[in-house]
Amino acid sequence: MIRKIHEAREEEGFTLIELLVVVIIIGILAAIAIPTFLNQREKAWQSAAKSDLRNSAVVMEEHFNDTGSYANYAGTFKTSDGVTVTIAATPAASTTVYCLNADHAKLGAAGSVDFHLNSTVGKPAANACA
Template structure:
């Protein structure tokens, strides 16, 4: 009598587990920075909204002084420093430690940034 067994051998199962482990080791680092990129994108978006609001305020009052930074989106903190001839704004995110985006115009442009720099905001 011949007996046929159905199923996988232990070696075949171990090979599959090893292959899955190798694929995971390649894929995980590629996607690990995705959340941080999303947080930086949220900061840039909030800064762009703040730019529009600050310019509207300047149009009405002919000065940036007195403008108050709006509330940022979830987790984003915005700061705004304005004078009669310029302003500087920064954004940080609670979940993106060490990441800061800044933008400015006029006499208050942050050090190291060119006024009207393409992309609008510089993030570190």
């Protein structure tokens, strides 16, 4: 009878080593997955800023088609949550060039990436307008 009780005790539950191995494996998987997830969020915020920048460029082109100039655009740009699009330099009435800046609030000061688009380049680029 004592032998049966002793054998039953040996077979139930997990050993401390087995539990430690599982915890270590979960820790390694988390160390791999969490930075990847955070990086994808940052890329999504950057994509939102670029998309809003392109949409704002369309608004500027519509203004040019209506008035013949990029100057004196007084409207605002519709943007995604957290994205700010600004006209970096207000062009003179005679110019046919504009430059827009876009930034996402969630990128923060340390990870902030300003994107700019001007009418001569035609696609978003990193950093601010020159």
